[in-house]
Amino acid sequence: EAGVAQSPRYKIIEKRQSVAFWCNPISGHATLYWYQQILGQGPKLLIQFQNNGVVDDSQLPKDRFSAERLKGVDSTLKIQPAKLEDSAVYLCASSLVGQTSGNTIYFGEGSWLTVV
Amino acid sequence: AQSVAQPEDQVNVAEGNPLTVKCTYSVSGNPYLFWYVQYPNRGLQFLLKYITGDNLVKGSYGFEAEFNKSQTSFHLKKPSALVSDSALYFCAVRARNYDRGSTLGRLYFGRGTQLTVWP
Numbered sequence: 464e465a466g467v468a469q470s471p472r473y474k475i476i477e478k479r480q481s482v483a484f485w486c487n488p489i490s491g492h493a494t495l496y497w498y499q500q501i502l503g504q505g506p507k508l509l510i511q512f513q514n515n516g517v518v519d520d521s522q523l524p525k526d527r528f529s530a531e532r533l534k535g536v537d538s539t540l541k542i543q544p545a546k547l548e549d550s551a552v553y554l555c556a557s558s559l560v561g562q563t564s565g566n567t568i569y570f571g572e573g574s575w576l577t578v579v
Numbered sequence: 580a581q582s583v584a585q586p587e588d589q590v591n592v593a594e595g596n597p598l599t600v601k602c603t604y605s606v607s608g609n610p611y612l613f614w615y616v617q618y619p620n621r622g623l624q625f626l627l628k629y630i631t632g633d634n635l636v637k638g639s640y641g642f643e644a645e646f647n648k649s650q651t652s653f654h655l656k657k658p659s660a661l662v663s664d665s666a667l668y669f670c671a672v673r674a675r676n677y678d679r680g681s682t683l684g685r686l687y688f689g690r691g692t693q694l695t696v697w698p
Contacts, residue, residue, distance in 0.1 A: 467622075496686075505583070505669055505688030506623070519685060554622055567613070568686055570623040 467571035469555050475577045481543035484574040488557030497530055497540050498554040506554055513560055545578045581606045583672050585689035592660045592696055600655040600692045602670030612653040613671040614644055629653060660696045667691045
């Protein structure tokens with residue numbers, strides 16, 4: 464079974480530039496997540512989709528971050544303009560949707576962003 | 580408010596010795612609890628989870644974890660550590676039975692514990 468695919472794996476940009484990350488979840492997983500992991504910290508949820516609808520984006524800095532999942536499968540996370548503090552690993556994850564929240568969340572390899 | 584604490588930033592053990600990585604949590608109601616492992620320059624890999632039933636949960640690579648409701652803990656254990664177990668370990672908690680639109684469904688992570696197993 465293919466896992467969660469992410470690209471690019473590594474990106475270096477200058478501050479105020481823009482960047483986009485792409486994610487393809489595990490086949491059949493209706494729920495997709497974007498997490499931000501800053502060095503030395505645990506991952507923090509940025510946004511959660513169920514199919515193509517947003518379930519939770521309360522921690523997404525909406526002035527510079529945006530995400531979409533137009534057809535309910537692939538997703539794109541964009542940062543524009545980037546700040547130095549956005550340097551982090553951006554983890555995409557997916558899970559089945561069900562009646563409980565016990566479903567395992569599976570993570571991709573991450574997209575490593577360095578803003579200089 | 581929901582939170583996870585991993586009180587040790589680092590754990591060092593000798594190969595062949597038992598290891599424990601500690602985790603305590605705070606959540607409204609009964610939790611779902613997870614352990615993930617992260618190797619250098621890699622994403623998070625699922626190890627095991629507690630949903631219900633037996634308090635001792637067995638997972639991948641010989642790891643197990645014990646759910647202790649009274650102490651609100653979910654410590655990760657392995658009877659005999661390997662050098663290849665050296666990695667960053669994350670504990671995570673999720674509230675049980677969330678509704679669409681509720682932040683209760685969010686997975687909360689600890690800060691991680693760096694495990695080093697030396698030969």
